[in-house]
Amino acid sequence: MISFKEISPSEFFYQHRELAGFSNPARALYSAIRELVENSLDACDGYGILPDVLIRVTETKPSPSDVKEFEIYVKDNGIGIPSEKLPKALGKVFYGSKFTLKQSRGTFGMGGTMSILYAQITTNKPLRVWSNTGNGETHYFELMIDIENNKPIVLKHKKFSQQNWRGTAIKINLLGDYVRSSQKIQEYFRRLALFTPYANMVFEDPNGEVFAFKRSVDKVPPPPHEVQPHPKGVDLELLRRIVQRSSSKTVLSLLINSFQRVGRKTALEILKIANVDPNKRPSELKMEEMMRIINAMKTYEKFLPPDPSCLSPLGKELIEEGIKKELNPQFVYALSRKPSSYEGYPFIVEAAVASNKTPGIKVLRYANRIPLLYDEKSDVVFKLLNEEIDLKRYKINEDEPIIILTHICSTKVPYKTVGKEFVADIPEVEKEMKLALQKVLREYSLFISKKVKIETQKKKKNVYEFYLPMIAKFAALLGETKIPSVSGLIDSVKVVDIE
Numbered sequence: 001m002i003s004f005k006e007i008s009p010s011e012f013f014y015q016h017r018e019l020a021g022f023s024n025p026a027r028a029l030y031s032a033i034r035e036l037v038e039n040s041l042d043a044c045d046g047y048g049i050l051p052d053v054l055i056r057v058t059e060t061k062p063s064p065s066d067v068k069e070f071e072i073y074v075k076d077n078g079i080g081i082p083s084e085k086l087p088k089a090l091g092k093v094f095y096g097s098k099f100t101l102k103q104s105r106g107t108f109g110m111g112g113t114m115s116i117l118y119a120q121i122t123t124n125k126p127l128r129v130w131s132n133t134g135n136g137e138t139h140y141f142e143l144m145i146d147i148e149n150n151k152p153i154v155l156k157h158k159k160f161s162q163q164n165w166r167g168t169a170i171k172i173n174l175l176g177d178y179v180r181s182s183q184k185i186q187e188y189f190r191r192l193a194l195f196t197p198y199a200n201m202v203f204e205d206p207n208g209e210v211f212a213f214k215r216s217v218d219k220v221p222p223p224p225h226e227v228q229p230h231p232k233g234v235d236l237e238l239l240r241r242i243v244q245r246s247s248s249k250t251v252l253s254l255l256i257n258s259f260q261r262v263g264r265k266t267a268l269e270i271l272k273i274a275n276v277d278p279n280k281r282p283s284e285l286k287m288e289e290m291m292r293i294i295n296a297m298k299t300y301e302k303f304l305p306p307d308p309s310c311l312s313p314l315g316k317e318l319i320e321e322g323i324k325k326e327l328n329p330q331f332v333y334a335l336s337r338k339p340s341s342y343e344g345y346p347f348i349v350e351a352a353v354a355s356n357k358t359p360g361i362k363v364l365r366y367a368n369r370i371p372l373l374y375d376e377k378s379d380v381v382f383k384l385l386n387e388e389i390d391l392k393r394y395k396i397n398e399d400e401p402i403i404i405l406t407h408i409c410s411t412k413v414p415y416k417t418v419g420k421e422f423v424a425d426i427p428e429v430e431k432e433m434k435l436a437l438q439k440v441l442r443e444y445s446l447f448i449s450k451k452v453k454i455e456t457q458k459k460k461k462n463v464y465e466f467y468l469p470m471i472a473k474f475a476a477l478l479g480e481t482k483i484p485s486v487s488g489l490i491d492s493v494k495v496v497d498i499e
């Protein structure tokens, strides 16, 4: 007989680690660094703090093999993790019980935890973490994850007073391969720095090389606000959990209190469509009734679109600043589109173009302010640039030294996999992305036209500068007069500036 056993989320990811980007030692090192850095940045700019993040990767045991044990140490100046929450936040996959939404780099409480889990299964060493929420007390923990039960095991906990630091520092040991991941990791930091111009980041690699990215602006984009879910973005499981935890006395008040864009009138209309008594106690709702409520919410047409205050786009000014700081281009143009939505989730698309110093079209993709490096060909941006948009119309051929940047921010980026590497071609997203790309490409083609015009003018001026004095000299010789001045004539050939 086959026996079925429930498996914990940790167990599930232990068995399917490739899903989260931990398929081999090279990819795992990249993913682990990335998840820890992204948690640090979330803990800073998500709360209006200018980030200072240190990332140090060291080889712990010299070994002739490329695959070896590394220690990753990441320290930030973010809000810290309250000590009572810390073990669960880092030692339990999918920790979280809130139903509110707000944009962050993390997805749903697993990225950093997955790194910790991977570290544990490859080296059997505990996670070491120091955290201080700014109350003068640093808590130090040594933790492991009980994989079968998806629970943290606290091996050590002590606290000591420390006044001059608020933030979190994490140390993990894992099996990795820096030889095969160094290029990707360095590229990741360069791209991350470009899109986080307000952060100080220092990456010390295992070979002792230091990559320092200094902030060039002291301005963090306005942090996102927490919002309740929009009724269109709710599924049966979420509704079931909301019902379970709610203290509302009636289904009517549950709908009004738990969702955005639902007032009394709307709630009554929904419950009428669903044929559910508004005065029923939420705890008495049957599964079929919940299903009918979900269906009613999905078909109801009159909701206002989802509240975009939970989003935090980077904005035109900071995108242009980041590109200037990292690439110093002759031309840059960025834009931020108005909020849009899909399936009850708001999103904003941003795009930019810049001239580059090396020939070829370079595409930089970002989602919720993190660079996406893998699987470029599966991404909606690749599809648009290769199938939908005719680059020749913008006078761009394949050697054009151009950088095209895209960013989508949302409370639910439509990633195609858990690995957070490429964005699906959802029609609403595709449409916004296309409009954004078309506008920035138009600006770029205007820049090229101007550049061509300037070059022609410069050439013309050079010709005049060369021949006019000679002609003047010959004419003077012929006419036996004084050589006339030609500088006025030369100056009359104007060269407009690209700016």
Ligand SMILES: Nc1ncnc2c1ncn2[C@@H]1O[C@H](COP(=O)(O)OP(=O)(O)O)[C@@H](O)[C@H]1O
Pocket: 035, 039, 040, 043, 076, 078, 079, 080, 081, 089, 090, 105, 106, 107, 108, 109, 110, 111, 112, 113, 114, 167, 168
């Ligand atoms: N450096 C950090 N500073 C503050 N909080 C952190 C930090 N790293 C992790 N956390 C907390 O731990 C939680 C779990 O992290 P993680 O497993 O990466 O999930 P996610 O980032 O998807 O929420 C985060 O949601 C956050 O609350």
Ligand SMILES: [Mg+2]
Pocket: 035, 038, 039, 105, 106, 107, 110, 111, 112
């Ligand atoms: Mg995370």
